[in-house]
Amino acid sequence: MPLLFIGIDPNTGDDESPTVWVDQENKELVFQGWKPGPEIEAECAAFEVPGHGKGIPETEAVVRVPARMVPMIREACDAVERAAVQ
Template sequence: MDLQFIGIDPDTDRDHCPTVWVDQEKQELLLQGWKPDSTTHGACEASSPANGPVPEGEAIVRIPARMVPMIREACDAIERAQLR
């Protein structure tokens, strides 16, 4: 697995730390974030065009907006890998 660490929430306390990685081989972003409360989870499911609840093996996670630059960097890393 060609996993590349991109960044960690700059405001982290190192115990609760949203993080971004890129899997170069699979061309995927990996995001660690906070689980939403049940009300938010339900609202996400209700507003999704998908059929039914979030499937087993998938998750809704919260990522702070301050991490947008890291997510952009991860997207750029995937695009660069695709050009190779």
Template sequence: MPLQYIGIDPSTGGGGSPTVLVDRENFDFVLQGWKVDESSGIPSRETVIRIPARMVPLIREACNFAERGSTGLQSTGGGSPTVLVDRENFDLILRGWRVDEKTEAEVAAIEVPGHISGIPSHETVIRIPARMVPLIREACNVAERGSAGLQ
């Protein structure tokens, strides 16, 4: 499956960084982000990640890419993809499906100057269906408004 690289968090240094990609076949979001405690009974096929609010422009770019390509497509997978905003620091909290080994390998192989390749142990990769774009845009709006007040 070909992934469209959208961008990487430039503010996290040379270590692993949250990364935004879009699947070119079904236009689902493929996101690498910081792991969140999963002790709340989340199904084993799903996981939760945190994306910093400063990455909202990259998330918006991924929304635009997905909307241009996903007209008429229905994402599959069931489950409960969820988009939340942390009201304390306005990071995005995303719950999505764990990716398969092939997708994880493709994400791990992406090389970005100044950043290590691979997926660090404190990060993971999830898939969120393209049908979630409106909710992701709404979360971006909340994050932008809230984080503007923190600066």
């Protein structure tokens, strides 16, 4: 099943396009965002809580998504929850 497009940053330009989708088959949110820069990535990699060791695995990434996209993220959360109960 293709991704369900939820929305794109309303202030996007030609070169930037933070976007949110829902993968209905896998019941997951999919984000495209900006790379956070080395200082933020290093801070995230150094953070340690139970069940989350230090570092960022090769299969994961840190991205930034603007707060103005919160309504789209809420919509995506609702959509993925609907997919989970089907």
